[in-house]
Amino acid sequence: MEEGDLFNCCFSEINSGMTMNKKKMKKKSNNQKRFSEEQIKSLELIFESETRLEPRKKVQVARELGLQPRQVAIWFQNKRARWKTKQLEKEYNILRSNYNNLASQFEIMKKEKQSLVTELQRQNEEMQKPKEEKHHECCGDQGVALSSSTESHNGKSEPEVRLNQGIVLCDDGDYNNNIKTEYFGFEEETDHELMNIVEKADDSCLTSSENWGGFNSDSLLDQSSSNYPNWWEFWS
DNA sequence: CGACGTTTGAGACTTACCTCA
């Protein structure tokens, strides 16, 4: 019989003595509390294939390792509990790295979106220019030099508006459209449609970083405003 | 290098709950 076995015999006797004072029992068991390497190795091996033991198997394992069935049962209980904790830790780490990846992707997309919005606004302003010019034509705004009616190229008398930029607009719908078509490559209706799109986009969440995606991303990702440097630390 | 305090890992226990005969 090996040293460990000898211990286990004594230990088992001590443990099985339910009437024995708890403190006394623990004090006696201090001599060699831990299972031998061999015993642990065998238990680990069994645990790998089955995390629960049938009562019969438990008795068999206990006999083979020179332990009490109760010791084997407790070992498996503890093993399951601690294994579960480790698994949770692993899952938590996976989730955390996934979250980090998503957060960085989100930041990239946010920047991309911002540059797109800026570009959209720039384009929008470009679009507004001809409109403003049209407005000047109607209202005789400052900076617009009005000349008297002139003979047009087709001989008709037309009101002529000479802009500071040197672009000449006439109060002739067709002519106006022609100019627009010439300068911008689309007709009034197309123009209107595009402006609608731009205006809609301007009103929508696209221009508001707070509303983008229907939720306030900043509140989720702006960790500086939180009491916890990282949200997951809430659980730690 | 030994003494001492702290941390960690593991065996055992307690309690509450569930299943089954």
Add this chain to the structure above:
DNA sequence: GATGAGGTAAGTCTCAAACGT
């Protein structure tokens, strides 16, 4: 349906070993 035995998960206690000072 009530009951007791047996099992489990979760939480806790305890202590040896490892580690840092």
